[in-house]
Amino acid sequence: MKRILTATTALAMALPSITVAQVKELGAGEGEVSIVAWPGYIERGETDKAYDWVTKFEEKTGCKVSIKTANTSDEMVALMNEGGFDLVTASGDASLRLVAGKRVQPVNIDLIPSWKNIDDRLKDAPWHTVDGVHYGVPYQWGPNVLAYNKDVFKDAPPKSWSVVFEEQTLPDGKSNKGRVQAYDGPIYIADAALYLMAHKPDLGIKSPYELNEDQYKAALDLLRGQRALVGRYWHDAMIQVDDFKNEGVAASSSWPFQVGLLASEKFPIGSVVPEEGATGWADTTMMAVDAPHPNCSYMWMEHTLSSNLQSDLSVWFGANPVVPAACEDKSGMQTKEGCAANGMGDFEKIHFWTTPTAKCSTGDCVPYYRWVSDYIAVIGGR
């Protein structure tokens, strides 16, 4: 899945403090619920029989689930603006835009009994909680890990992102030139900024998503140097899997999804969240302000927090459950080791994707649309 960010305006900064009316009590289900979701996020056993978290919900509540998949955050926002949908699985770059645009309504957490099971670290996350009001229920999250070939790194996994940013000799005695990859999306500039945050403290970077002109320029310079090392930038998970196998890629930023896939094929792959930390994504189920089926929507939100769904989804998607118990209680296919591999223990080190906006907490920042054109230039060798 591509979690592509979009250029937003200063909207996200000017959040309304008024509270829209929220649902006070639940009635009977309306018989259906329609959800805008990332592809692969809501499975009814059609792709793989073992992965189905819709059928039982439909049988239990009588709410027929219809899914509209969207490939970018832009599409999601557009669909929600169009109206007619109940819920959306919004990423951090879409969620605040939806709140600011008054497209989603506050969620009454008293009506969601499983709320108490949510990871404490996510209950008040800033990408869905505004002024203490919850605008959604966390769904899943994941890090962008550093994947590496175990044959190359032997027993010493890389400790730092420097293996993909700076030319050096890898443990197998050969240079990393031409043997590393980087993500083919402008949001990757944040990965460079994160690296600089640790290694060039005088730049004063506070958040990799809020860069002033100088910090931004330093990040681009780092990426220009990286261009000489990178053979191909990846954006398609399956192509990256293939490149690890056939192109001799030694290390790259990656998702747990690819790592899991390669490991299942007995490929010598490992992954770490290096000392600098990592970027990552976190998604939230949000409810449209004019949701036609509020009761079924609440039932679905409650259902998404069930340990069994969280467990299977996290295996399917290589992500982390927002209900920590799902890692261990064997309600689904997930295991403690699986969660650890997906980065469950690295939450504190993750800087979750948010859209860079012109107005930011530090004053004026470089907005996202410039990230796009400049990253295109970097990949083109400028």
Add this chain to the structure above:
Amino acid sequence: MSDLHASLPARGLWDRLTALFWRRPGLLVGVLIAAPLLWLGVVYVGSLIALLVQSFYSIDEFSGVVQREFTLKTYAELLRPANADIILRTVTMAAAVTVASAILAFPIAYYAARFAKGRWKAAFYLGIMLPLWSSYLVKVYAWKMILSKEGIISWAANGIGAGAVLDALLALPGIGGNSLSTSYIGTFLVFVYVWLPYMILPMQASLERVPQSMLEASADLGAGGLRTLWSVILPLALPGVIAGSIFTFSLTLGDYIIPQIIGNSANFIGMAVYQLQGTAGNIPLAAAFAVVPIVIMLVYLGIARKLGAFDAL
């Protein structure tokens, strides 16, 4: 008399309609082509115009919001070095692919047109068309495997001791890379493979139209094989070559899948449009980029028309 008059049947709606169309043939034609015309006019030209209009808007430097005011600022942005690179890269690739396809296609088309007979001719057509029947994506992914660092080409090259040749090729500045599949050479090879049939078919059609008598006349006048090829066959087959080149050139110009999968990730025009409109919300620049191939192709088609390419289609 009056009886005869009365015996004429009452005329139904259908009859009257038929009569109307018979009296005014233009009306019938109008009704028949109204739907296709609407399709062409509204859906096709309409969307092109919408695109053109968008390209005259600009994006606000500060907030990233599209400003709906007429300006040429966005077109000026195309000239920025990074963007000009993309255009130059795409056009160079398209030209190289076209020339290589023409050179490769000529002997094939010539043999198929003049020497292959009966069953062989059918086999030739089949051989040329066959790759077009399988999915384009399957072919591109297959090529990714073939060209990869641990793929069959480098394996074979190392096996016959030509590994150094391959390495030297990949060390070429500008077009080289870490492996065939991450270099411009790889992108070029796959483009040529994928679009070659579009060059062979029109070329073959035009070669078949070169009269045998001309070749005999040329021989009678003492011209050798090369002379005949250069002075008789090539000029007569040129419209076919141009027609084929329209396909290979424009298809390469607009493609955004192949350079995403094969090559070093540097943007081509199609990829830039895809990224700018989808993720950046910079629709004006995406539209301006999309206008570039249209303009290039209009010029190209103008020249091709002069050279008589459309007679061979």
